[in-house]
């Protein structure tokens with residue numbers, strides 16, 4: 001897995017730059033061209049987040065110790081947040097989701 005690059009100048013984004021992408025678009029810090037997240041990347045990221053939300057509900061209702069629940073939740077959130085920037089790919093124009 002590798003981090004996405006700019007579609008225009010091949011600038012490689014840093015992991016921390018990709019954690020928060022408002023409106024599924026980001027400007028390249030190198031060439032200033034607008035980068036749009038591909039619809040496939042949006043879908044994969046959304047599936048991961050939906051899976052996380054469902055798992056959080058299940059963990060919350062499990063009859064286990066609160067601190068164990070909290071530990072599992074933190075581990076799950078890290079396992080979701082860390083790979084998300086690697087799932088992102090950019091394109092030069094906004095793609096329809098469906």
Ligand SMILES: [Zn+2]
Nearest residue numbers: 006009028031
């Ligand atoms: Zn660029």
